[in-house]
Amino acid sequence: MPLFRKREKETEKRCIKCGAGIPQGANYCASCGSSQNPTPPEPPSKPLTPSWRQHVVLRDGEYIVETANEGEPFYSGACIYVLTNQRLIVLKREFYALDLAEVKAIKLEKEFFLQSIQDFVTNGDDVHIYSDNVEYMFNSGLSIRKDFREKIIQQKMKKPIVLDFSALKSVMEKGGIVLTTLSCPKCNGPIKMPDVGHETVCQYCGGTVYAQDVFKKLKTLLS
Secondary structure (H helix, E strand, C coil): CCCCCCCCCCCEEECCCCCCEEECCCCECCCCCCECCCCCCCCCCCCCCCCHHHHCCCCCCCCEEEEECCCCCCCCCCEEEEEECCEEEEEEEEEECCEEEEEEEEEEEEEEEHHHEEEEEEECCEEEEEECCEEEEEECCCCCCCHHHHHHHHHHHHCCCCCCHHHHHHHHHHCCCCCCEEECCCCCCEEECCCCCCEEECCCCCCEEEHHHHHHHHHHHHC
16 A cells, blocks of 8 residues: 555546546546536525415305405505405415515405494504404505495395304204204314304314305205
């Protein structure tokens, strides 16, 4: 074994893959053929801004009539309002902490059957929705145009009355059906049938059960 290793020529370098000696300016290795100038990895791209439309699941015969505040948001928590011919749907935006121009997520905040809405009031950025004698307040990030309230009233007048649980019980009694427990559409958990209101929430997964949907499932039994 030699005591001294042969010094490499200054014009030589080592292949980044196989370690063979190659000329200093070579772009490819003669031994393994690998490129000596690999393309640098692209920086991870930011997630695209999600569309609010993918969070709105329309029911049978339902369509979107009007939207409000679906444009450029101002800060985290700003809401989008989607009016259909059956419901008013409130969506909430969430942002990345370091880039307020990039929306992180959009989630369903609340939805109201049109017949349950007593009033829709705007006060600057704040929106107050009165439904089933309860006041709900949302922040929009910017003022909602005045004609949006008129659109809600117009659709409410067009839409037939939506069944609530009180009316549903009356219909079932006439058909000789007694129903005390509902099944959650998401987890199948048992839900006690309420006496009033248009909807109820599952205590296990947070899924919502609507009186109107229960009625549709019972139509075959009632006919």
